[in-house]
Amino acid sequence: MGPPANLPEVNQGKGMSSSIVRMIACAVIVVSLGGCVTTNASRLGAPTASRAAVLPQAVALYRTAEQVQGRYEEIALLNSAGDSAFTDESKMFESMKKKAGELGANGIILDAISEPSAGAKVAGAIFGVSAQRKGKAVAIYVFPAAAAAQAPADAIAQ
Numbered sequence: 001m002g003p004p005a006n007l008p009e010v011n012q013g014k015g016m017s018s019s020i021v022r023m024i025a026c027a028v029i030v031v032s033l034g035g036c037v038t039t040n041a042s043r044l045g046a047p048t049a050s051r052a053a054v055l056p057q058a059v060a061l062y063r064t065a066e067q068v069q070g071r072y073e074e075i076a077l078l079n080s081a082g083d084s085a086f087t088d089e090s091k092m093f094e095s096m097k098k099k100a101g102e103l104g105a106n107g108i109i110l111d112a113i114s115e116p117s118a119g120a121k122v123a124g125a126i127f128g129v130s131a132q133r134k135g136k137a138v139a140i141y142v143f144p145a146a147a148a149a150q151a152p153a154d155a156i157a158q
Contacts, residue, residue: 037082037095041103041139044074051104051141056097060107060142068107068142075105075139084133089113092135105139112136 062068078099080092092113100108113135 037080037087037091039078039080039092039095039099041076041078041099043076043103044138048073053104054101054106056094056101058106059097059101061093061097062107062109065109068109068140070142070145072107072140072142075100075103075141078108078135078137078139080135080137081132083130084115085131087133089133089135092133096135096137096139100137100139103139105141107140107142109138109140110135111138 078096080095082092082095093108093110096108100106113133115133
């Protein structure tokens with residue numbers, strides 16, 4: 001007595017290797033998606049001028065506002081998050097620079113970077129959920145030296 005006519009035959013040799021390839025491909029996709037850092041921006045007030053986008057490599061990072069040379073305007077609050085197992089601070093900074101550049105900002109003043117606790121990382125590994133690394137910053141536009149004297153005083157911070 002053979003298998004019922006309506007059931008397909010299972011080929012153990014060929015089907016097994018293609019299943020493994022599919023599982024590996026799915027794992028690669030999941031890992032690559034999980035490694036992404038997302039950054040969102042909340043604009044602060046109305047900018048004094050419309051600005052063209054800036055390349056991420058041209059966006060400067062500042063640890064504190066005191067490091068900014070010259071006058072600047074705050075453009076937006078930036079919030080970043082990414083899975084701590086697949087991201088690091090440099091990826092977070094790159095994501096912030098990209099978002100700031102899209103807004104026409106040429107600088108970022110870093111605020112806080114928070115790491116998930118050891119307990120959150122363990123729980124994430126056990127339950128298969130992400131333990132998030134988070135970062136905050138302020139996107140700014142630093143006025144060129146000649147233009148700083150002409151900028152409106154109420155829109156500029158020092």
